[in-house]
Amino acid sequence: MRVIKSALPKAIMIFLIFTVICGVVYTGIVTGAAQLIFPNQSNGSIIEVEGKKYGSALLGQQYTDQSHMWGRIMNIDVTTYKDENGKSLMYASPSNLSPASEKYKELISKRVDMIKKANPDMEDTAIPVDLVTCSGSGLDPHISPAAAEYQVARIADANNLSKDSVRAIIEKCTEGKFLWVFGENTVNVLKVNLMIDGILK
């Protein structure tokens, strides 16, 4: 009891002072520095062209149009977020499905059929795994170079472009590994589609 009585005031004081230091001062310094040095990155990496916000370079969207590059499979969520007028906003979540179940086998088989139908030129090519799977965040903005190449013929056809000009766009939107070793090469799907639509140069 005596021990508790002598320790309690110290515990409260130490807790309060570190709440101020770690919660307020630390968070404040980091926010100030980030907003000052990296204003675009720290506010969501939003792509803005002539005043219109065309998405975040870091968040995936769903594309089903023949003329656009398709991304990872999305598990759309429109119930979590509403704007101030009550209109639903898009968000997404991962599937959390086991990749070893019968149900999953059927699901993938359906996606394979759908993607083959949309890409008739690639009938004999195996579909890159990125295109039939849902990502970890559900909002993956990227696909692999293999998955991008798979769609070149379709995108070129639908937009009356040559395959090479589609490949040139993809090349521009490809990010390499960090120091050539870490992570993977990725193609930013939103940037590719904004370039195809002529919004981004």
Add this chain to the structure above:
Amino acid sequence: MTGTILQYVFYLAVLVILAVPLGAYIGKVMNGEKTFLSKLLNPCEKLVYKVTRVKSDEQMTWKKYAVSVILFSGIGFIFLFLLQLLQGVLPGNPQGLSGVSWDLSFNTAVSFITNTNWQAYSGESTLSYLTQAVGLTVQNFVSAATGIAVLFALIRGFIKVKANGLGSFWVDITRIIIHILLPINLVLAICLAGGGVVQSFKPAETVSLVEPIAVTADGTAIEDAVIDEKNNIVTVNGEIVMGAEIITEQVVPLGAAASQVAIKQTGTNGGGFYGVNSAHPLENPNPWTNILEMLSILLIPAALCFTFGRNVKNRRQGLAIFTAMFICLALALGSIAVSEQVATPQLSQNGAVNILAENQAGGNMEGKETRFGIASSSTWTAFTTAASNGSVNAMHDSYTPMGGMVAMLLIQLGEVVFGGVGCGLYGMLAFAILTVFIAGLMVGRTPEFLGKKIEPFEMKWAVLVCLATPIAILVSSGIAAAIPSVADSLNNSGAHGFSEMLYAFSSAGGNNGSAFAGFNGNTVFLNVTLGIVMLFSRFLPIIGTLAIAGSLAGKKRIATTAGTLSTTNGLFVFLLVFVVILIGALSFFPALALGPIAEFFSSIA
């Protein structure tokens, strides 16, 4: 393929290269020696003592040290619990979120004071900016500091001879936060923000979608929909869909993420700013931020092995413990990496899906981000479950049965393969005490460790420290399995559903915090039970460790003789690994057989 293997090797190599000097730095700080930051930080440290009237030379008995830890954690709990309940009426809430329910607040408060950071909620849609910064970020710091402080009390138990005190808990956490955690995290957080991790007090942004989406009234996406945005009409095969809504905008949730992400990684906390943790592109946008966040998971736990060796003046002992942990880590990492790269027959569809690593990561990409692929995801999974971090950059629920099992097993081993900051090492030292006892019995010598005799008092507590996690996990998941309503929380059926539940209780019992995230933990029963499990497996080992420390400090030092069993050679390392795996595997084999092992065999059948 060579590129992929190189990636694994480099990740491990960079970790070791960074851990050695940091270990020396931490050792100096905790002894009050001079470092290159002393001039700047010593005045801050003194100021804290002045304001709080802490005597910097106080020597606490183990009981007083334990009481201080529990009181401090208790105050943190009350503050965080109330903060969540009341966030709806407090400032710093631009999204206008309401207060959190009592059971979820209880669970989350316990989760963060115990350094578990199990999350039954999604941060971006549940917690206000104020709660995240002043509540969660603070606990990320102080719960990590508490774990490290208890480790140093144990280290003093080994060093001191016929002494009573173990140092002051207040001085220990102050030094840890001011000299170690704050400098590392300030640098890390700003680097992360530069890499694209969000750090902003502005409310969430909305941006246009390139292609509008049509959804039914209950929010499910309509396939093959033809959208007429002008007239607000959705048709499928020429027929109008009634009540359909056209979505034209996407939300970009913001907040003070980078500052919280930095400490959740370095403090082995693991609680994500966003619901999907470091898989979220705004929390971990690219391979550069990924390597920073991922190495931060094991940085301090690995460094502490070297600190331990330095401060007990037996560097080889630190190296021996480090080696034992490293061997377990490398074995686990290898198994996860192979399982994920091989993927499953259900995914490869007899070759219709290309899972080769050419121009893509290949393998099991379900639940994984393209920018991380297999190598960076598998490494993260091994790191985060070896350390009791629990952050994720890929969804463990969607791992292959074997990959997911190894992750679960790393937690079930008691979080001693590096483990949480401080607590991983004191847990491993309890295993070391157990090992010298068993080895001593085998050869008929009195067990001793670092010059201190190991007697029944230490043995009893060491056994409790080692068995706290298995007991907590097995008892609680056994009870939960018998309760029918728990089945409603499962996302997958059959053996994998059982794995989801077992993983949840393992995560709470190991104070890890990661999940097979399809599992819905936000029910009153689960929030309360998981909360109790987390408290048990955090505080019983802390009390046990401090009791051992107190008893060891009071003993005299025995001289090393030819008869002393070496605790620094290869044989000891092997024995230690063997004891850890033996206890973990024996405790959990039956449960694992019902979950991942059953799922594995049915998937290849």
